[in-house]
Amino acid sequence: MSFDVAAIRAQFPLLQRDVDGKPLAYLDNAATTQKPQAVIDALIDFYTQCNANVHRGAHHLSDEATRRYEKARDTVAQFINAKHREEVIWTSGTTESINLVANGVGQLFKVGDEIIVTELEHHANLVTWQQACKRSGATLKICPIFDSGELDIDAFYALLNEKTRLVALPHVSNALGTINPIVEISKKAKQKGAWILVDGAQGIAHGNVDVQAIGCDFYAFSGHKLFGPTGVGVLWGRKEILETFPVWQTGGEMIADVDYQDATWGALPNRLEAGTPNIAGVIGLGAAVKWLSKLDIEAMQAHEQDLLDYATKCAEGLEGMRIVGTAPNKIGVMSFQLDNAHPADIGFILDKQGVAIRTGDNCAQPLMKRLGLPGTARASFSIYNTRNDIDQLFEALKKAKKMLA
Incomplete structure (x- = not known):
């Protein structure tokens, strides 16, 4: 089912801006979503x-x-x-x-x-x-x-x-x-x-x-x-x-x-x-x-699932990256670890590449303790995200991997 993500994305003014000279890849939607012009x-x-x-x-x-x-x-x-x-x-x-x-x-x-x-x-x-x-x-x-x-x-x-x-x-x-x-x-x-x-x-x-x-x-x-x-x-x-x-x-x-x-x-x-x-x-x-x-909800969900599948495939190809949370039924949230790097360091480097993610315990400290983790880096996707955003994420992660080695 087709989903015109470009038309959706154009309705969100903030997504048009740059961060540190880089196009913004906003992947912190589980924390808050951006607002369409209608709102x-x-x-x-x-x-x-x-x-x-x-x-x-x-x-x-x-x-x-x-x-x-x-x-x-x-x-x-x-x-x-x-x-x-x-x-x-x-x-x-x-x-x-x-x-x-x-x-x-x-x-x-x-x-x-x-x-x-x-x-x-x-x-x-x-x-x-x-x-x-x-x-x-x-x-x-x-x-x-x-x-x-x-x-x-x-x-x-x-x-x-x-x-x-x-x-x-x-x-x-x-x-x-x-x-x-x-x-x-x-x-x-x-x-x-x-x-x-x-x-x-x-x-x-x-x-x-x-x-x-x-x-x-x-x-x-x-x-x-x-x-x-x-x-x-x-x-x-x-x-x-x-x-x-x-x-x-x-x-x-x-x-x-x-x-x-x-x-x-x-x-x-x-x-x-x-x-x-x-x-x-x-x-x-x-x-x-x-x-x-007004949106086609089924097409929206299919688009979000495609983003998650694509990001998961990219993660599988990046050595040292481990996805945290692999339940078979999940939405577009990808929490992860990268080698032994601290999540805060990953987030800082990604921010300099225009990529916005969440780092830390995600207001779920007991869950992190249950998983034996101090926290995670978390990329979360929404209807206005694209595969280009995910490509930008993984290019930034490759740079972070080299810098934190």
Whole structure:
């Protein structure tokens, strides 16, 4: 299936720039994606045409801002196939979304309860549940992985039992690119009466996220990894569960009635969205989702798979390079080591060649310890990357190899 990557790439202004006199090969998409002109235009248009607070004003600008803000909620709800629009809760990102769930369900945990996470976790989906267990007396269980980075599904089934209250795991590993079988896991968790939360930060930008088909209770993601602005994200949760949550923060907007001694709370989604929101960020995220929804998702996925296959083939031909994370089902993330070089040194040399990658523990220190590594160098691909970017990466790696020998 054809995919016009040149036409896509032309819509991203930042990709046209040079770094140290070299064309930019931006391969740090698992950290954040670049923004298409459609998103940039949406932000500029908001600030120049209808900058006002939402849900509050009795004037045209406020009405227009509110309309755009709530339209973005409808756009996102449709994108992930939410059953109700009020199931889409605006947050600052995946981290806040996960913490919101921990605040909501954590009140119900008690001694003897168990929470299952995996060895693949980003700190945001590990430390949050560590702290929830410390507060409640619940026990944190860790599902192991194989050396390939693939989840040990039999071990997961062995951990799952009637004491399990929550399963929280990534849709996709940010460090290794592993795609977890979240539909199957959701089904098994529900059979035991457990809630399931999916950290979708790395999964959302790669298409076909249908929360009803997944069968989870919560799905969390960030706008900036979906071609949208930073500082805005989404918690999707089942309406009947979100309605039981205690208020997350108090302040304006989430109030139904208040006097000097007491207050009552509004309905979803307002009751979980206190204060003036990131209006521009929400509108920008809506624009990003609208832009992405117009693409041929299957062709996009095929293009990303081609990039991963090509990069893997190049890696196999470079002596001393070892890919970390070889699960058979993964997205375009290639973590690697190069001889005995420190990842930070690799990243520094690549930067001088115009190649942007991530180095370090990828906010997954326990995973790196499990793999016996101080960290990795990580190249991550998106829809606007090309084989030329990968060629530039490997030319830079050859130079790094010589310099660090």
